[in-house]
Amino acid sequence: MDGLRRHKSMFLLPGLLTLLLIIVFPLLFTIRVSFSGWNVSNPEMDFVGGANYVKVLQDSRFWAANLRLVLLAGGTVLIQYLIGFGLALLVWRNVRARRLWRVLFLVPMMTTPVVMAAVWQMIFHESLGPVNDMLAKLGIAPVHWFTEAGPALAALMTVEIWQWTPFMFLLMLAGLLSLPKEPFLAAAIDGAGAWRTFWKVTFPLMAPVSVSAIIIRLIEASKLSDTVYVLTSGGPGSATESPGYYLYLRGLKEQQTGYAGSLSLTYLVLMVITLTIVAALLARAFKVPRQSSKAKEQ
């Protein structure tokens, strides 16, 4: 048994310890600083008790940003899933120039969010950008992309969908390509049409991939901040602030390190709980058998 232990540690520990070494100090620092009044004018690790956390509870901008995330992350991920799955089905089989489409559909996720957001900012520019210009040619009044809450949210979500649908597309296409052939043959023998085959065969087989793809995207989408930072700066007013961007404002821009520490820990706890619940709900909705850890006793 001793030999086995030695081996298993040899595999796990280098990675685990590296991560721990890198992350432990920042994590402890954040926890400690969240109980201090550290800010730009007094960068000191004093102790103010739970004052920061009381303030977090009363911070309506923070909670509004969290609520908004339901739309910004939940909404965009859902749309990304639908479009990504749809595109994957479209270029799965029997399509001309298949490889061209596949490369094209992957490209946006390879681009840098802050950089692309700068490009999108030019595109949505209300008087100099092509979007309003083309709308005008169609006789539609200019849309106030960055100066009205609704359009600003729409612009932000468009950019998110553009950027990250490829991620869904990749996972769903890989999933489709790995499906076994037999169930489809069986369905064909039964004389099932395309629609019925999809709902009875394809969709159930794709359920596990779907759930993990959605969860991963939710984790990543919840951190949304680079795009907000460049595209809307959270405006108009605070209409497009995400929690990630709000943390940036408080923690880095205003340098309220202590307060930002408590905001971020609150956010972390909130996200862990929410994501756990969402994962369970998704698994139930997609009727996925609970994925047990496949590690077996040796």
Place this chain on the structure above:
Amino acid sequence: MSRLYATFKYTLISVWAGFVVGPFMWAVLTSFKDANGVQGGATYLPWVQYEPTLTGWQNIFGGAGGVDVVRPFLNSAVITLVASIISLALGALAAYGLSRYRFKIGFIANSDIIFFFVSQRIMPPVVLVVPFFFLLQWANLLDTIPGLVIVTVALLLPIAVWVMVDFFNGIPRQIDEMAMLDGCGPFGAFVRAILPNSVPGLTVAAMFCAVFGWNDFFFAFRLTFTEIQTLPQAVVALNSSIPPWWTLSAAALFGMSPLILLAVWVERYLSKGSLPGVIR
């Protein structure tokens, strides 16, 4: 396939392709404009609607009025490459351990360790920037490539572990056992029998590492001063109160070029049919 369905299918594909390509096209057009081409409103046709110039492109390659992108490009490349290799190596080892053995440290089991890795992705990076600053200052690594590599590993390692655990779970255990029967130790079995079968998984993990490493902005921005600039920083340095859109566009296009090649590479694996097994 009915003709109607085919039309419908290609229409959808074309619409999405147009949406994907649009922003790139606009960046290309803008990169050949100058102030006069931008100020008057949206224009599309070079020579007809605006006089194309090379100013934007000259500015990013050493022109006096821009920001040089060549050194940042090399910095980004080195940081991404080194951090990805370290993350893949450590991540694959850890993932293999987590996939094949059962760990129990007090109440902590395998799934908890996997969760610990994955949970590192939940924390917004902005939060960790301040402590990382002090950490790197203490190690005298601010504004250096090694400093950024360490931080980037913390970003990438969780992704590598996540992808590889799932992948190793899908490789039949008989392969390990056969290798061990051939006289390999556990480590030998991993290197001789498992790794050669893991190229697709490593490809996907490498792609994610490259994407997230190359595209990181906040860490690189906060933890460097003047010596080390990465590409996203060089582009953001142009996001001024009077943005030179042409230079910005040229820099943006230049900065995303290597990862577009990555998309071609990944697609090749997809079409060869070796990637699909990665995600199950």
Place this chain on the structure above:
Amino acid sequence: MNRKQLTKSLAVPVAVLAITVAGCSGSSGPEQKPDKPALFKPGSEISYAKYGKDYPTTKVKDVPGPCSYESISRKDYSGQTLKIISHAVPVIGEPTQLHARQFEEITGAKVEVVNVPFGELHQKILTPLQAGQPAYDVMFYPSLWIGDMAPYLVPVPKEYLDAPGMKDVTKAYLGVATWNGKVVQYPVDGDRHYLKIRTDVLADRKHQAAYLAATGKQLRAPQTWAEYQEIASFFGGKDVDGDGKPNFGSAEVTKRDDLVFSAFISRAAPYVKHPDVTGGVFFDVTTMQPLINTPGFVRALEDMVKAKSTWPAGGANFGLGDEIFSFGGGQALMSYSWDDAFIQAQQTDSRIRNRVAAAPLPGSAEVYNRNTRTWDKIQNQAPYFTWGWTSAVAKTARNQKMAFDYLCFFSNEANTALDLTIGRFGVNPYRNAHFDPGFWQAQGWSKDVATAYVNTLSGMEKSTNRVFDLRVPGVNEYMSSLANGVAAALAGQQTPQQALDAVAKEWTEITDRVGKDRVQEAYRNVVALEDNS
């Protein structure tokens, strides 16, 4: 697991760290090399033309002095590195880059410049300063941050203060660079807000007649914000300059994370700066009670919300660049902010060159008196000395002499003369020599435009009822909070009163956080400038 195994597993990450630690090297101390022969003859002709098509072909003469091309080119800084942080390209970032390249060429030094967007500059500079990290030798930043930066700055040495170029800096701008009696910032720019108008519309007979017929009033450069609003809404949405595209009344800087706070203060100045009331505009300096939610400020914010109807599409999210494009590009008929839009409109390639005029900021017909809590009906004007770009040398700089030589070279007479004429550079008049209409006429400006410009600028220097920025520690937090409030009101999320009440509450919290005594002590300096005491 035995101990040997543990050490083995630990070895990998530790090795990673060890390799990386070994990778960095210490820096060598400054060494002063003997002077080398000058590369320039006294009074050589200087031009930027060789740096690309983007630069004017204008030539100027190198003015002899300690900062001239001739003098600086004698210095030998080969083998040394100067680290500079500046704003994003082009505003102040581009001249920083350009002069860095020239400095490299003539002294042999290696100059590394990093450019950072406006919203990031403050913490990018301050974090390493506070942490004692020698990150930058020279820093370019908005002058109003002096309260945060001053403890970490080297006072400008006497030899540089005695340079003719420095002696010529106007009293107001030297005052802005001074902290507790010491000049700690090196002036490279002088800024203020003023009004910019299109004379081809506002001084046009036909338009004047139409305006008189419609409103019964004379069309002129607006004297009050109410008049500004009337004119802006009268011409808004029509093509009045005949270029085939609709014009708009007003373009203003309104973007929250940009410079909206400065635009708002411009609008508020005449309502809040009572010529007979002393003791602070933003705070009551004796109690440090915020005044930001008093009726004067509220009125200004109400004005600004009303003005929304006169802005071009996207006008409620304009950064400075948008404002410059909008006025400088001939879309908006009136605007107020820094010089940049005006210089842009006056550049040789501009469509509206010599069809613009500068005028003092609009005033008001009444001003709030916070002592008597009444609106006094007097015609009030209050120029706003907005922050401008400044530069400074950090105490941690490795070679302070080289750092100051760079700044002195940056701002030498020849460079400044050229920089002043390039709108995107963001370098604006700050020396007495710049307030000479002849200088501007030599750049191709018409006599009227040049005279009005110079008079507007020098008139501000002469005024005794002026508003200065809140130059106190934590100013960024105060202004960020104010910008939030203004943005909330502009977006219709709150009424102006509600928004500013919230700002006042936050300001009190910020003051407590920073330390009331520190803020008060710093604010006294500002109030002293304002009260001309």
